[in-house]
Amino acid sequence: MAQVKKHFMKEGSVVLEAFLDLDVFEKVKGEFLNGEFVDEVHPILHAFKMTKVSGDGALFVKEFLKKVLGDVNFSWDVRSFGWKDYTIINDDVTLDDGYDVYFCLEDWEYSNGARIVYVDGNGGYVYFTPKANTLVLVKRSKNMQKFIEYVNHYAKEKRQYYLVGESK
Amino acid sequence: MNMQEWVNEEFLDESIVMQLKESFLHASPFSHIVLDDFFDEDKLFEVLNELCKEEFAPKESDLFSLKQTQDLVSSESELLQKFRSFLLSKEFTSYVYSITGIKVKEGVIDLAGSLYEDTDRLLCHDDKLDSRKIAFLIYLSELEEEDGGSLDLYSSENGMPKDIVKRIVPKGGRVALFEVSDVSFHQVSEVVSDSQRIALGGWFHV
Numbered sequence: 243m244a245q246v247k248k249h250f251m252k253e254g255s256v257v258l259e260a261f262l263d264l265d266v267f268e269k270v271k272g273e274f275l276n277g278e279f280v281d282e283v284h285p286i287l288h289a290f291k292m293t294k295v296s297g298d299g300a301l302f303v304k305e306f307l308k309k310v311l312g313d314v315n316f317s318w319d320v321r322s323f324g325w326k327d328y329t330i331i332n333d334d335v336t337l338d339d340g341y342d343v344y345f346c347l348e349d350w351e352y353s354n355g356a357r358i359v360y361v362d363g364n365g366g367y368v369y370f371t372p373k374a375n376t377l378v379l380v381k382r383s384k385n386m387q388k389f390i391e392y393v394n395h396y397a398k399e400k401r402q403y404y405l406v407g408e409s410k
Numbered sequence: 411m412n413m414q415e416w417v418n419e420e421f422l423d424e425s426i427v428m429q430l431k432e433s434f435l436h437a438s439p440f441s442h443i444v445l446d447d448f449f450d451e452d453k454l455f456e457v458l459n460e461l462c463k464e465e466f467a468p469k470e471s472d473l474f475s476l477k478q479t480q481d482l483v484s485s486e487s488e489l490l491q492k493f494r495s496f497l498l499s500k501e502f503t504s505y506v507y508s509i510t511g512i513k514v515k516e517g518v519i520d521l522a523g524s525l526y527e528d529t530d531r532l533l534c535h536d537d538k539l540d541s542r543k544i545a546f547l548i549y550l551s552e553l554e555e556e557d558g559g560s561l562d563l564y565s566s567e568n569g570m571p572k573d574i575v576k577r578i579v580p581k582g583g584r585v586a587l588f589e590v591s592d593v594s595f596h597q598v599s600e601v602v603s604d605s606q607r608i609a610l611g612g613w614f615h616v
Contacts, residue, residue, distance in 0.1 A: 285534035285564060285571040286595065326600070330533060331472045359472070389472040394529040395558075395602040 247310050254381040255360075257370065261345070261377040262302065270302055271347045271374075274320045274405060282321075288329040290390070291322040291401075300407060303345060303377065307407075310379065311341060316407035320347075321390075323356045324401040328392035331361065337387065342380045343407035346372035348400075355393035356402040360386055382409075413505065416449055416496055430509045434587070439565040439575050442588035443509065446581065449548070453493075454583055458550040460487045461523045461610065474532040476598075479523040482610075494521055506614060510589065512543055514614035526559050526607040531600035534564060534571050537590045542613040545594070546587045549580040551608040559607035561586055564595035571595035580607050 250256040262270065277293030295318040297304070307314065344358055350371075358370040358378065363385025370378050382388075393402070413422055420426060434443045464485060466477035482490050496502055498519040507513050520542075526532075537545050553559045561578040564571035569592060577599070578586050588594055590613065601607055 285597075286536075328533060329472070391472070392475075392531065392533065392600075394531075394600060396529070 243309055250310060250379060250381070255368070255370075256379050257372060258377045258379075259373060259375070261375055264375070266302070267375045273299070274347060275403065277320055279320075279322055286330065287332055290327045290329070291324075293320050295319050295405065300405065303343065303405075303407070306377075307343065307379075314341060315410045316341075316343065317410060318405065318407050320403055320405050322401045322403050323390055323393050324399070325393050325395055325397045327390075328355070329390045331387045331389050336384055337382045339384055340382045340409035342382055342388070342409070343405075344370070344372065344378040345405035346374055346376045346378070347403035347405065349374045350400075350402045351396070354397040354400075355391045356397075357391040358388070358404070359391055360388045362386055413501055416453055416493070418447055418450060421445065421448055427505075427508050431511070434509050435511065439563055440588065440591060440594050441510070442563065442586065444578055445585040445587075447583045448585040449583060451583060454548070454550065456489055457493055457610070458608065460489045461550065461608070463487065464490075464523055466523065466525045473535060476530045476532060477525040477527070482521045482523070494519065497521065503614065506544065506587075510544060510587070512589065512616070514543055515541070515616055518615045520612035521610060522612060524607075524609050524611055526598060526601045528601055528604060530607075532598035534595055534597045536592070536594050537596070537613070538592070538594075541615040542590045543616040544587060544614040545590055546585065546611060546614070548610040549582060549584045549586075549607075550610065551580060551606055552582045553580045553601075553605045553607055555579050556603070557605040558599045558602040559605070560599045562597050562599050563588075564597075566593040566595055569593070580609065
């Protein structure tokens with residue numbers, strides 16, 4: 243844990259594969275994927291499907307986050323990206339300082355899109371391509387922007403799912 | 411270098427121009443027009459051949475994935491420079507005014523070649539930037555509807571894009587023109603085959 247915290251503080255992000263025991267992961271994944279997903283479509287901003295998650299639904303990651311970040315409140319939802327889904331950087335919106343969490347639910351071919359992308363203030367890109375059962379923690383800063391890469395037609399009927407936590 | 415050299419005769423007929431003007435003004439979801447076989451076919455073929463000699467650099471962001479030339483102001487091709495000069499000539503910009511009712515700045519144009527291949531796309535946006543006023547596309551290759559690569563126009567509600575209400579499929583020799591405005595929301599749909607969408611495009615300014 244100390245190593246994780248040190249790495250995170252130094253690099254501004256950390257990627258933790260095989261985050262949960264496999265049987266726990268399958269249970270958590272099943273619960274999230276059974277949620278009621280609704281279309282979240284504003285063509286100039288984003289297109290994806292989403293289901294809200296109560297704070298209890300993310301309990302499995304809360305304890306970990308508390309040890310790394312201390313007492314930080316997050317809002318949670320599960321976002322699903324299939325063919326033609328995406329998010330776009332909104333130039334009118336700058337991020338506040340804070341933290342973003344992504345817990346990846348499906349193995350995925352990232353040549354199909356859906357990469358998690360952060361853009362720093364100098365136009366530098368950082369890409370995250372997590373496997374299933376991987377936790378990604380990112381420290382946001384004011385100059386950063388973020389998006390989920392457009393999913394192309396090679397995804398066919400498959401969808402990628404992220405549990406997303408954004409600190410308030 | 412004049413209209414007769416580049417533009418097919420039928421489009422120079424005054425009554426046709428009047429019809430085009432009406433079409434443009436009353437088009438939905440925002441002012442635009444689509445003109446098939448507008449330019450002389452042989453001349454456009456020469457333009458395509460010259461354009462294919464230019465370097466197309468890959469461009470990727472949250473909004474787009476495509477390949478694009480530099481602005482053709484820096485092209486060393488005599489023919490491309492000639493075509494560019496014609497597009498920003500008084501004669502042509504007056505013609506654009508007669509259709510659109512918009513007096514664009516003479517001698518000012520953004521013009522580049524674009525190439526969209528499998529998975530390339532340009533997501534929803536309005537083109538509003540600086541003094542851009544009329545966007546145009548000159549298609550130099552032909553795609554079928556199922557290939558993707560269409561110019562899709564969105565309806566709008568409360569100043570935000572809503573639904574795709576028109577798809578303009580790339581067709582060799584087709585020209586599309588639209589007024590850049592608060593509601594000129596559009597996209598280039600993803601190319602989903604091995605077909606290539608090649609076009610010249612850009613903006614007139616005010």
